[in-house]
Each structure stands twice: as C-alpha cells, then as structure tokens.
C-alpha cells in the first residue's frame with residue numbers, strides 16, 4: 001500500500017515575522033557585547049532611533065492640520081431659478097435634491113420644507129387628490145402644506161425666499177416660517193413668500 005503523502009510537496013516554512021520598531025530597539029539594548037566602544041555606539045543608535053521616531057510622530061501630527069476632517073453637510077442656501085419658471089400649483093422637481101416643494105398660488109411663490117411635522121417623514125405629493133400625504137402615519141396636508149388629517153400637529157414649515165440681483169429665487173432652509181398650533185402664522189412674514 002502506498003503512502004498517501006508520498007509525492008506531495010512539503011508545505012513551505014512559515015514566513016519569518018518582521019520585528020517591529022519596539023522589538024528592534026530592545027534587541028539593540030539586549031546584546032551582550034562587552035566592548036565599551038560598541039556599547040556606546042549601540043546606545044547612540046538607540047537614542048537616535050528614539051529621537052527620529054518621536055520627530056516622525058510629531059511631524060505626522062503637524063501634517064494633519066493641513067488635512068482637516070471635513071464635514072460635508074447639505075447646502076442650506078441655493079438658487080432654484082426665476083419666478084417665471086414656476087407655474088400655478090405644486091412643483092416637486094427639487095424634492096430629491098433639497099427636500100422642498102415650490103408652490104405658486106394667487107398670492108405668490110413660497111417654498112415648503114418637505115418634512116412632516118408629526119415625526120419628520122417626507123410626505124408624497126398626490127396630484128390626483130390635490131394633497132400631500134405622509135406615508136408614515138397618514139397625515140394629510142393641503143397644497144399649501146396646511147395639515148387637515150392625521151396626527152400632524154401643525155402645517156409644514158416654509159423656507160426663507162428672496163430674489164437675488166439677477167432675478168433668481170434664493171432659498172434659505174436655515175430660516176423657516178412656522179404656524180404653531182394656537183399661535184399666529186408666520187406665513188405672511190417678509191421672506192416667507194415672494195409676491196410675484
């Protein structure tokens with residue numbers, strides 16, 4: 001009967017582990033060379049290696065200041081075009097990009113922040129039903145973003161809008177106008193609507 005391992009090449013020997021910096025330094029110190037000149041030379045090498053290591057770490061920390069950790073946040077101020085670009089009704093073309101709807105009614109143009117005032121989901125515009133409907137818990141809003149059904153406690157917020165020197169509409173989502181329950185509406189404040 002033949003040996004099953006016969007003819008099988010022997011497995012390669014395990015790769016030698018490369019010593020780390022710390023191990024290399026310890027090795028230098030641990031040598032039992034009794035020649036005082038060699039001992040001094042080894043100590044010098046040890047000190048030089050330590051100093052270079054220290055400087056290297058500090059240099060890397062210094063370089064880090066030139067590459068700050070950037071925090072990329074969505075833009076809160078942006079242009080959306082000219083008033084003449086928006087016809088009567090709800091325009092959803094910026095919903096995915098900026099999470100807004102642009103609405104023109106008989107009073108002017110305003111921008112609704114597409115955030116349900118119940119728990120923050122994004123409602124859908126149902127043009128066939130002429131309303132916004134939140135898919136999470138069923139809140140309904142009319143075309144001006146005013147709640148009329150479901151658990152939403154108030155209308156959706158409106159973003160600040162103004163016309164820039166070139167005549168384009170600039171939206172600023174960091175400034176919003178609200179209509180809290182039982183309080184006066186801010187929807188007619190300057191900046192909440194463009195009378196155009």
Ligand code: FES
Nearest residue numbers: 116118119134137
């Ligand atoms: S988050 Fe819209 S109804 Fe609850």
